[in-house]
Amino acid sequence: MLKNIKKAGFEERQFDSGEVKLNYVEGPDNGLPMILIPAQAASWENYQKVLVTLSLKFHVFVLDIRGHGKSDWTPCDYTFESIGRDMSSFMHQIVKKPAIISGNSSGGLIAVWIAANLPECTLAIILEDVPLFSADWPRIKTEYVYHVLKSTVEIIEVLRESRSVKKLKMAFDKIQRPVSSDKTRKLPGWITYPLAWLIRFYQSLSKGEIISIPFYQENFVHWWKPYPLMTLTFQRPGLTDVSTRDSTMKKH
Structure with missing residues (x-):
């Protein structure tokens, strides 16, 4: 972790949902909770350039989705349902408040899923270059x-x-x-x-x-x-x- 991020009060932690262990980074409680979800094949470090600035007004959490970063791998089990269970456990047990959820690329798809399925946990969603496209043939x-x-x-x-x-x-x-x-x-x-x-x-x-x-x-x-x-x-x-x-x- 970069020195300026540590100095701003961020800590890297592990959360055991009972199904998987998830790695996440949490900043100081300076406002509304904000959860950042990285893109596919990325980890929490992808947000490191904006963490200090965001932490001035928000209580920032950045999560390594299962199969990413230091979180557990679960081969052949990366569905919205399984990742959704992870997010539900994390938001209810760690965040404990409705949050602003920002997701990049596939992380944005997860943010959409959370808004649709966990409305009690969602204040707002921010979609960063999300691949929302038609899957209808042709x-x-x-x-x-x-x-x-x-x-x-x-x-x-x-x-x-x-x-x-x-x-x-x-x-x-x-x-x-x-x-x-x-x-x-x-x-x-x-x-x-x-x-x-x-x-x-x-x-x-x-x-x-x-x-x-x-x-x-x-x-x-x-x-x-x-x-x-x-x-x-x-x-x-x-x-x-x-x-x-x-x-x-x-x-x-």
Whole structure:
């Protein structure tokens, strides 16, 4: 934790819901409760630049959702229902008051779920770049998320059926992200090839068990000391329990 965040009165803690242990950071009680929910593959550190400022007027909580940061992993159990149980326990036992809930990306979807299912815990919600999109077929084919999911399915199939670095790199090469309303950008080759090689290398060392690869980024705030940004989790080809053969996306 950064010194200025500690100095502002923030503490990192663990909460046992009885089902999972959740990691969270709590600031001083300077106002209404505000819960910050990071995006998928992110942890509480993603909010570190705004914590001190927000803590001047709010009682800030930042939660690592199950499977993220230092919270427990629950493979194959990351549904709205299970995460909702976590949030209900956390809000009733730790926050204990109706709160302003702000969520980034998938964290915003969780905020929407809380507002709909736990109204007694919700003062207001703030949605930060939330992927609220139509899932109706065939309309979803016009949505950016369709292409993201399609690429994900292709990568999972390559992981299941092949050990080729080249094929995995080709799957990563298809990933695109929007940079404006009418432009997308692909991952550069200097990322896709090392990433594919690293995954294959770790797979060769494993014996079928689930393995994790930590990724790091340089962060100026941390004086160029790398810190964990996200973790890829997978199993060796042919052993994963994620099946894509019968998915709607593949049929169409």
